[in-house]
Amino acid sequence: MAAIELEGLTKRFGDVVAVDGIDLTIREGEIFGFLGPNGAGKSTTIDILLDFIRPTDGTATVLGHDAQTAGQTVRSRTGVLPDGYHVYDRLTGRQHVEFAIEMKGVDEDATALLERVRIADAADRKAGGYSKGMRQRLVLAMALVGDPDLLVLDEPSTGLDPNGAREMREIIREENDRGTTVFFSSHVMEQVEAVCDRVAIINRGKLVAVDTIDGLRDSTEVGETLYVYVTELDEGVLERVRELEGVGTASIDDGRLRVTVDGVSKFAVLHAVDRVASVQDFSVVESSLEDLFVRYTNEKQEVEA
Amino acid sequence: MTWLSVAKKDFRDAVQSRALWALVAVFVVLSIVSTYAYVEVPEMFGSPTGATFGGLLFFTIGLVGLFVPLAAIVVCYKSLAGERELGSIKLLLSLPTTRGQVFAGKVLGRAAVLAFGLGVGLVVGLGFGAALLGELEAVAVLVFVLVTLAFAAVYAAIVVSISATTGSTSRATTLALGFFVVFELLWDVVPMGVLYVVEGFSFPSTIPDWVFTVTQLSPSSAYFSTIVALLPDLAETVGADPAQTGAGVEVSAADAGPFYASPEIGIVVLALWLLVPLAVGYVRFNSADL
Numbered sequence: 001m002a003a004i005e006l007e008g009l010t011k012r013f014g015d016v017v018a019v020d021g022i023d024l025t026i027r028e029g030e031i032f033g034f035l036g037p038n039g040a041g042k043s044t045t046i047d048i049l050l051d052f053i054r055p056t057d058g059t060a061t062v063l064g065h066d067a068q069t070a071g072q073t074v075r076s077r078t079g080v081l082p083d084g085y086h087v088y089d090r091l092t093g094r095q096h097v098e099f100a101i102e103m104k105g106v107d108e109d110a111t112a113l114l115e116r117v118r119i120a121d122a123a124d125r126k127a128g129g130y131s132k133g134m135r136q137r138l139v140l141a142m143a144l145v146g147d148p149d150l151l152v153l154d155e156p157s158t159g160l161d162p163n164g165a166r167e168m169r170e171i172i173r174e175e176n177d178r179g180t181t182v183f184f185s186s187h188v189m190e191q192v193e194a195v196c197d198r199v200a201i202i203n204r205g206k207l208v209a210v211d212t213i214d215g216l217r218d219s220t221e222v223g224e225t226l227y228v229y230v231t232e233l234d235e236g237v238l239e240r241v242r243e244l245e246g247v248g249t250a251s252i253d254d255g256r257l258r259v260t261v262d263g264v265s266k267f268a269v270l271h272a273v274d275r276v277a278s279v280q281d282f283s284v285v286e287s288s289l290e291d292l293f294v295r296y297t298n299e300k301q302e303v304e305a
Numbered sequence: 306m307t308w309l310s311v312a313k314k315d316f317r318d319a320v321q322s323r324a325l326w327a328l329v330a331v332f333v334v335l336s337i338v339s340t341y342a343y344v345e346v347p348e349m350f351g352s353p354t355g356a357t358f359g360g361l362l363f364f365t366i367g368l369v370g371l372f373v374p375l376a377a378i379v380v381c382y383k384s385l386a387g388e389r390e391l392g393s394i395k396l397l398l399s400l401p402t403t404r405g406q407v408f409a410g411k412v413l414g415r416a417a418v419l420a421f422g423l424g425v426g427l428v429v430g431l432g433f434g435a436a437l438l439g440e441l442e443a444v445a446v447l448v449f450v451l452v453t454l455a456f457a458a459v460y461a462a463i464v465v466s467i468s469a470t471t472g473s474t475s476r477a478t479t480l481a482l483g484f485f486v487v488f489e490l491l492w493d494v495v496p497m498g499v500l501y502v503v504e505g506f507s508f509p510s511t512i513p514d515w516v517f518t519v520t521q522l523s524p525s526s527a528y529f530s531t532i533v534a535l536l537p538d539l540a541e542t543v544g545a546d547p548a549q550t551g552a553g554v555e556v557s558a559a560d561a562g563p564f565y566a567s568p569e570i571g572i573v574v575l576a577l578w579l580l581v582p583l584a585v586g587y588v589r590f591n592s593a594d595l
Contacts, residue, residue, distance in 0.1 A: 013594075050399060053594035076401035085399075086391035090321045091314070102310045103400040139396065 001064050003028045003150050003181040004049065008058035011044050018044040020205035021058065026183055031176050033192035034185040036202035037297055042185040043083045045202070046154045049183075050080060063150055076104065079143030081136070083154035083185075089128025093119060093138050096127055100142040113141040118167065132159030140171065151175055153184035157191050169195050189293050203297045216292050224266055225285045228257040230277035237277045244272045307402040311410025312417065315384070319418045324379050329422040332372050336430025339368060344437045358442050359539040361434045362449050366532060368430075369423070369453055370525035373460050374489050376422060378481045381415045381464035385590060386477035394595055404591045408469060412583070416461035420454045427453065448535050456528040459579045463524070466586025472593070492523035521570050524578050530571025540568075 004026040011019040019041045026032045036042050047053045048060050051071035060067040062074045087096065097110040114120040117137040122130065127138060136159050143151060151172070157165040172182050172195055186192050192199055193213055201209040209216060230237065233252060241250045241257060246264030250257065261269050266284060273279060319325065343364050347356035385408070388394040397407055427450060435441040467484060468477045487495075496519035501508060521527050533540040 047595075050395075052395060052398060054592075072401050072403050075399060080399035082392075082395040082399055084392045085395040086393040087396065088314075088318050088393055090318050095314075095317070099310065099314050100400060103307050103402060105401075142396070143399075 001028060002026060002061070003030075003063060004032075004183060005061040006045070006058070007061075009045065009048065009055055009060055010057035011041075011048060011053065012056045017205050019048070019055075022202070022205075022207055024200055024207060024210065026181065028181050029176070029179060030197040031172060031182040031195050032184070033196035033199040034183065034202065035187070035189065035192055035199055035293060036185070037187055040202045040297075041205040042187075042202060043154055044205075046083065046152060046183075046185060049152060050075065050078075050082065052082075076146075077149045079145070079148035079151045079180075081139050081143050081151075081153040081156050083158075085139060087127040087130065087135050087138060090126060092124050093127055093130070093134075093141075094123040096138055097141050097145065100145040104146040106146040108145055113144055114138075116144065116171070117141045133161065133164050136160055136168075137164070140168070144171075144175070147178070147180075149180060151180055151182045151184070153182065155186060156184055157186065157188060165191060201293060201296050208296050224261045226257075226259045226261060226266055226269060227253065227283045227285065228259060228270070228273055228279055229255075229281040230257055230273065230279055232277055233257060240276045241273055244269070244276070246272065307400070308406040308410040308413065311397070311402065311407055312414035315411055315414030316417050316421075319380060319384075319415060320421065322380070325376070325418065325422055328372075328376050328379055329425055332368075332376070332422070332426035333429050335372075336365065336368060336426055337433055339364070340430050340434040340437070344434060356438060357543065358435065358438055358440045359445060359536075360543045361431070361438065362442075362445060362536075362539070363532075363543050365427075365430065365434075365449075366529055369427075369456070370528060371489075372426070373419070373423065373453075373457050373528075374485050374525065377415075377419055377457070377460035377464045378478075378485060380419050380422075381461055382468055382477045382481045383474050384411045384415050384465045385468040386471050386474045387468070389472035389593075389595055390474050398595070405587060408465075408587050408590050411469075412462050412465045415465055416458040419457045419461050423453065423457050424450075442539070445536055445539050449532060452528065452532050452535060456524070456531075456575065459524060459528075459575055462579050462586075463582045466582035469586035469590035472595070488523045489525055492520070492526070496520045518570055521574050524575065527571040527574035527578065530568040531575055534568040534571060537568075 002025045004024070006022050006024040009019055009022040009024075010017070022041075022045065034042055034045070044053065048055050049062055049067050051067055051074075054068060063077055065073045067074055091099075093114060094110050097113050101108050101110060111120060111123065114123045117140050119130075119134050119137045119141070122134060127135065130138065136156070140153075140156070143153070153172075156168050156172075160168060169191070172184070176182050182195075184192075196213065198210065198212050199216065200207055233255070238250055238252060238257070241247060241259065246262055246269045248260035248262035250259045252258070257273065259269060259273065270279060270282060340361065343361055344356045347360060385394070388397065394407075398404065431446065463484065464481050467480045471477050471480070496516045497508075499519055500512070500516050521530055
């Protein structure tokens with residue numbers, strides 16, 4: 001059974017189409033990253049999964065239940081970190097978690113959960129005084145109540161410092177190891193690259209790619225890029241480098257030679273370049289998902305424009 | 306049963322509101338001062354025969370009729386609109402509950418907060434009055450307190466329902482204040498205006514019975530009539546006339562007129578003020594995109 005199944009999901013706000021006919025299946029037990037620039041339709045899609053908003057067309061099935069008609073059943077097995085939420089300023093962190101425990105009808109230790117997200121020392125302070133990162137941790141603790149089968153996390157690393165983001169990833173992995181499906185959205189590629197089994201890229205309400213990270217890399221032909229400092233660099237050198245075997249593209253970038261490697265080892269390319277103009281220094285940049293993402297979202301926009 | 310959890314959380318949250326406690330303090334001070342004034346100079350407050358406990362009760366109704374609507378607005382206008390505006394509703398609805406349960410829990414929680422604040426004020430005010438007068442009519446007090454708490458619950462339902470129709474607190478404020486102005490401040494004039502229009506833009510020499518019914522459509526008038534209906538003996542001894550709020554419309558409560566012109570209509574009207582706003586608020590809230 002699929003953890004999440006979207007069929008022709010569409011949401012219009014007046015003239016604006018926020019989500020435009022999305023079909024997507026998330027399998028049980030995977031960590032799935034939902035990528036897209038701000039305003040692409042990520043939160044709208046997640047809001048439909050949680051029945052905060054109703055789709056104009058299409059269906060969303062979560063853990064085998066319709067998200068709109070069986071929302072309570074869905075959410076009884078789902079832990080949620082929503083986007084654009086607000087905590088109850090006058091209630092303490094502990095009261096928040098205890099409330100989630102009560103609402104989910106389970107018997108759990110609020111302190112243990114708060115320790116897990118590392119805000120146990122602030123448990124009895126009012127949440128109104130928490131920093132953004134602490135609130136994010138608090139709501140994550142509420143999401144973890146009741147050992148959910150599915151975690152839906154909307155921009156989980158918002159407000160977290162790098163350490164906090166790493167801890168968030170660790171918790172995501174731990175939960176996943178216990179069999180929990182994780183669906184999270186992000187516009188920070190690094191986050192997704194580090195933990196996801198598969199990703200979907202959404203832009204302007206439409207899915208532009210659904211694949212594994214490696215699959216995405218292969219399909220977009222973005223390999224390694226070499227930045228090479230050579231003793232002399234001019235158009236003539238550039239022309240000769242372009243004709244070398246294994247060189248995809250070559251250009252002059254900030255006084256360096258920028259060469260993409262295509263089909264051969266980067267050492268072979270370096271040696272070849274060295275014979276054209278002697279190499280002083282070099283650096284290697286592996287294409288990140290960031291590049292892929294920029295490529296996907298920009299290309300699509302250019303096509304449309 | 307999540308509505309109960311929502312109500313409890315909501316009570317815990319709202320009871321910490323400073324505005325609520327400021328209002329309760331004002332109510333307590335006001336009820337002490339006015340109780341004292343009533344006991345000292347009852348002639349000024351419509352009891353020429355001297356201060357009685359029954360008279361004090363009916364005098365307190367006027368105070369409650371003003372306090373409850375205002376307190377309900379302060380306590381409830383943000384209950385749902387505020388949560389939607391801020392986004393805490395997402396935290397709440399991420400949990401395994403339904404919008405209906407959240408709505409019910411909100412009404413219950415806020416009604417409890419209002420009843421709690423009102424109860425404090427009433428106990429202090431009536432206790433003070435009973436001490437000054439040296440008498441206490443237990444049954445009348447019980448009926449009075451129960452009806453008053455029911456009235457508070459009705460107003461909580463009205464304002465929470467208003468709050469449920471919108472995701473903007475400024476809009477909720479406007480609607481709630483508008484409700485107060487129309488149904489509490491201006492309602493004395495409205496029935497006469499309706500009569501004027503119905504009679505072809507002139508005033509008839511006798512006031513028909515239905516005008517009384519229209520005056521009773523204001524929640525606080527209905528509250529007053531309900532108490533008159535339930536405590537008829539006491540109402541008679543203090544000369545309380547349910548139509549006294551109706552801009553001098555002289556319809557005696559004691560006359561055995563048609564049902565819609567008897568004080569019992571107040572009970573029906575209060576029940577409607579509970580059910581109709583709840584239905585409208587629920588339907589709007591349940592279908593909204595948050």
